[in-house]
Amino acid sequence: MKRVPCSGCSLLCDDIIVRSDGLFIDEVIGACLKGKERFDQLTSNNRILSPLIKKNGVIEKCSWEEALEKAIEIIKNSSKPLLYGFSNTTCEAQLKGIELAKAIDGFIDSNASICQGKVLEVAKTTGITLTTVAELINKADLIVLWGANAAESIPRLLNKILFSRGKFRMTGREIRTLIIIDPVKTASFNVMGVRDLALQIQPNKDLELIRVLKEECCVAGSITSEGVAGLDKDDLKRLLLHLSETENGVIITGQGLLRPQSGANIIEELLELIQMVNTKQEKGRISLIMMGGHFNMAGFDQVALSLYGKNGGLQFKNHQLSDNDENIDSKIYNEDFDCSIIVGTDPISHLPRSLSQKLAKKPIIVVDNKNSATTYIADIVLPSAITGIEVAGTAYRLDQIPIELKTILKAPNNIPSDEEILVKIIDKINQS
Amino acid sequence: MAFALDLLQGKVKIDDCTPLLVPKYKKQYDTLKELLGGEEGKKKELRIDVDEDLCDGCGICVTVCPVNARYCPPTLSGKAPDYPPESHQLFQVKGGKCELLNLKHCRRLEAEGRERECRVCETYCPRKAVTIEYQ
Numbered sequence: 001m002k003r004v005p006c007s008g009c010s011l012l013c014d015d016i017i018v019r020s021d022g023l024f025i026d027e028v029i030g031a032c033l034k035g036k037e038r039f040d041q042l043t044s045n046n047r048i049l050s051p052l053i054k055k056n057g058v059i060e061k062c063s064w065e066e067a068l069e070k071a072i073e074i075i076k077n078s079s080k081p082l083l084y085g086f087s088n089t090t091c092e093a094q095l096k097g098i099e100l101a102k103a104i105d106g107f108i109d110s111n112a113s114i115c116q117g118k119v120l121e122v123a124k125t126t127g128i129t130l131t132t133v134a135e136l137i138n139k140a141d142l143i144v145l146w147g148a149n150a151a152e153s154i155p156r157l158l159n160k161i162l163f164s165r166g167k168f169r170m171t172g173r174e175i176r177t178l179i180i181i182d183p184v185k186t187a188s189f190n191v192m193g194v195r196d197l198a199l200q201i202q203p204n205k206d207l208e209l210i211r212v213l214k215e216e217c218c219v220a221g222s223i224t225s226e227g228v229a230g231l232d233k234d235d236l237k238r239l240l241l242h243l244s245e246t247e248n249g250v251i252i253t254g255q256g257l258l259r260p261q262s263g264a265n266i267i268e269e270l271l272e273l274i275q276m277v278n279t280k281q282e283k284g285r286i287s288l289i290m291m292g293g294h295f296n297m298a299g300f301d302q303v304a305l306s307l308y309g310k311n312g313g314l315q316f317k318n319h320q321l322s323d324n325d326e327n328i329d330s331k332i333y334n335e336d337f338d339c340s341i342i343v344g345t346d347p348i349s350h351l352p353r354s355l356s357q358k359l360a361k362k363p364i365i366v367v368d369n370k371n372s373a374t375t376y377i378a379d380i381v382l383p384s385a386i387t388g389i390e391v392a393g394t395a396y397r398l399d400q401i402p403i404e405l406k407t408i409l410k411a412p413n414n415i416p417s418d419e420e421i422l423v424k425i426i427d428k429i430n431q432s
Numbered sequence: 433m434a435f436a437l438d439l440l441q442g443k444v445k446i447d448d449c450t451p452l453l454v455p456k457y458k459k460q461y462d463t464l465k466e467l468l469g470g471e472e473g474k475k476k477e478l479r480i481d482v483d484e485d486l487c488d489g490c491g492i493c494v495t496v497c498p499v500n501a502r503y504c505p506p507t508l509s510g511k512a513p514d515y516p517p518e519s520h521q522l523f524q525v526k527g528g529k530c531e532l533l534n535l536k537h538c539r540r541l542e543a544e545g546r547e548r549e550c551r552v553c554e555t556y557c558p559r560k561a562v563t564i565e566y567q
Contacts, residue, residue, distance in 0.1 A: 001515065015511040029526050030512025032489035036528025137509050151558035155490035156510075163495040163556070164510030172508075173496065173556070190558040191492065 004406045007088075007388025008035035010292040010398040011133070011154050012405075020408055025389075032155035041386055042409065046370045049413050052381035059376065071380045072428045074339050074363045081106035082337035084328055085367075087294035088344035089384075089418040090393025090405065094296070094303045096422035097343060102316045103429050107337065109328040110300035111345055113312035116290035116398075118258055119267050120301050120311045126271040129278060131250055131287035132399045138166035142242055142249035144179045146270075147206065147256020148291045149186035154398075157291070158191055161250075177242055181209070182256060197238055205229030207261040210269045216240060217276050243277050247284035254291045289399055294345070295388070298396035332358050339363045343418055344384075346372035367421050384418045385411035393419070437540060437549060439468070440566050442476045476566035478540055480553070482530045486561035489528040493553040493562055497522050499537055523553065530561070540564075 005014040008031065017029040018039075028039050041047060051067035052059050075081055083101050086094045087110050094110075101108035110117065119128070136143070143162055150157045165172040178196040180188055183203040192198055201209060209229045216236065227233055243249065251274065257266060271288070278285045292298060301311040308314060308321050315324040331337055332355045339362055348356045349372060366378040375381045385391045390411040394402050411417075416424070438444045446452060446468070452461045482493075494500055495507050503520040504513035517524050520537045524530075536542060539550040554562045 013512075015506065017512060017515045019515075027526065028528070029515045029524065030491065031528060032491065032525070033528040034488075036489065151490065152488070155488050158558070159491045159495050160510035163492055165501065165508045167509075187558045190560060191556050 004408060005388065005395075005403050006031050006035040006038065007295045007386075007395065007405060008032070008038040009154050010295050010297055011157055011160070012295060012395060012397045012403045013156055013160075014403060018408055022409070025408065034155060038386075039389065041370060042389060044370065048369060048371060048375065048381060048383040049415065051383060052375070052378070054379045059378070059381070067380050067382055068424060068428060071365045071382065071425060072432070074365060074379060075104055075341070075425070075429065076432070078104075078339040078363075080337045082328075082331055082340040083108040083343070084340060084347060085111065085343040085345035086300050087111040087292075087297040089296060089387050090391065090395060091296065091299045091303050091402075092393050093343070093387075093418035093422060094300050095307075096419050096426065098304065098307060098314065100341070100422055100426050100429075101314060102319055102321075103426055105316045105319065106341075107313070107315045107326070107331055109313050109331070110297070110304075111294055111350075112292065112297045112301050113327045114329065115255065115258065116253075116292045116297060117301050117312045119253065119271075119288070119290050120305070122265060122267045122271060124311075126268060127275065128271060129274060129285060129287045130400060131248075131289065132401055133160060133289075133397065135248070136161040136250055136289075137164045138168050139248040140166075140250060141169075141175055142177050142179070142246035142286075144181065144243075144249065144251040145188055146181045146251055146253050147258075148252050148254025149182070149184075149188050149256075150252060150254075150291065151188040151191065152186065153254065153293065154291060157252075158188070162191065177246075179239065179242060181206070197235070197242065199231055199235055199239065201229040201231060204259075204261050206257055207264055207266050207269060210266065210273050212236065213240065213243070214269070214273050214276060217244070217273070217280065243286060244280065245284075246281075246286060249284065249286040250289055251286060252289045252291050292398050296395035298398060298400050299394070302396050302400065302402075329355065335361075337362060339365070341365045341367070342374055342378075343367045343422075344369075344387075346374045348373040348377060367418055369415075382421050383415050384421055385415045387418065390415075391417040391419075393417075439464075440476065441478065442566075478535065478538065479565050479567050480532055480535060480538070481563045481565070482532055483561040483563075484529050486559045487530045488559055489525045489530060490558065491525045491530070492556050492558065493530055494523045494525060496552045496556050498539055498550065498552070 001019045004018050005012050006016045016031045019027040025039055050061045053062040081104050083106050086097050163173050181199045212228045274286050305311045313327045315322050360377050364378040365380045366375050367382045367384050369384050369386050388405040389408050392407045393405050397403050446464050495510050499522050500507045503518045506513050539548050554564045
């Protein structure tokens with residue numbers, strides 16, 4: 001019995017107690033339903049245990065040699081390969097993914113580019129104030145959920161940062177103010193107390209709210225605006241008061257805040273607002289946390305940034321990084337690829353139908369441990385061990401802190417890890 | 433508060449509270465009588481139900497419970513308590529669902545004379561999976 005990190009979501013809880021006899025996991029204590037599902041994948045009927053190949057339109061089992069040979073053949077016949085995913089694997093595998101993209105002159109992007117990676121992209125020019133979960137546990141006094149439904153997306157996040165007592169506070173929930181800015185009344189609203197602020201704004205009006213907050217930031221005492229985005233003057237006043245008087249506040253952004261509104265970049269405006277408030281603040285500061293979904297979404301950004309100073313959308317030409325502003329959406333939309341290598345994700349289910357139809361037209365090689373819509377239409381499926389349970393490695397938590405994942409059990413059938421599979425492909429490409 | 437808890441559990445009756453018998457509190461007396469109906473004085477057991485279909489194992493009940501906070505130090509920083517559970521521990525999350533371990537140490541029943549009408553587990557459950565009632 002030991003405490004291990006959970007790879008169920010991007011919170012990477014490192015306090016999960018697992019009881020195992022070395023062959024199976026008997027009990028999982030402390031993990032939420034998402035974490036439990038991750039451990040259940042070990043014995044799930046949905047698990048892929050041998051390589052699959054598509055023959056005459058039907059996907060069937062095959063040997064590793066046959067699957068790898070066919071995969072190499074597809075890659076070699078391609079001049080514009082597309083590599084996508086990498087958010088459900090270790091940083092070591094992400095490194096090998098970028099190495100493979102470089103070797104085959106491909107385009108590589110992760111799920112983060114259509115999620116929280118957008119924030120880091122903007123932050124390169126505006127700057128960003130980040131914080132850590134530990135700091136929030138011990139010091140936070142204001143938590144703002146903006147377009148984020150933490151209670152259902154990352155179930156244990158509120159437990160950790162809102163209800164914990166921490167080292168430097170006498171009490172926990174009582175001194176923490178929760179503000180939720182969301183057009184939908186989500187389950188997160190249910191944890192609100194009398195001091196908290198529930199702001200149900202009109203849909204797609206976040207930008208207007210941010211702009212008014214920026215204007216009024218200097219004059220919190222005498223608000224000129226009569227209201228915005230469905231909020232009245234009193235709501236605005238209370239919101240500004242909380243933002244400007246917090247000692248250690250955090251804004252947690254979710255997918256709800258990432259879409260461009262009125263043609264403007266909403267993230268840029270939000271980061272400017274945070275900087276503005278922090279400049280005026282004398283006793284504290286506000287930080288930002290991006291609430292990603294996949295457990296190592298932040299990892300790909302960190303790996304790509306450290307290697308090339310760019311957090312996604314890496315296009316290689318002549319084994320060198322070439323300048324481009326494309327991302328996975330534009331690549332698929334323009335059909336600027338002729339085969340795709342998908343690692344640990346299911347773009348056929350997640351992307352809009354217009355994009356997934358275009359993706360499905362070209363040969364697909366999938367590296368994953370479970371069946372998904374993408375594996376059903378793939379040409380080659382290479383099964384991998386489950387990261388965080390059968391494979392150790394590094395993953396970045398949602399607050400950009402690296403966490404060391406541990407091996408609890410051995411993978412069945414000696415299934416290799418994502419990293420090992422990518423190394424095999426790179427070796428075969430280099431040999432030929 | 434102790435009287436209210438005893439009243440809910442059927443240990444005492446409304447008439448046991450002498451100030452309520454004063455004419456100026458007749459309205460409150462009648463309201464209480466109406467609320468309790470025929471249930472007054474019937475012995476009742478405290479029940480905390482966790483709806484497994486609704487619960488997603490977020491562990492807020494584990495962290496927020498004052499008894500857990502007192503006896504399981506990891507919960508102070510939002511961590512899962514140690515395992516096997518401490519004898520006073522009320523809640524634990526096992527297999528992705530919340531489990532009620534030991535009701536007798538609940539603050540409503542046992543707090544060295546400082547029993548409280550505590551409902552934090554029910555109040556803060558984001559999925560409304562925890563319910564407290566007397567049956």
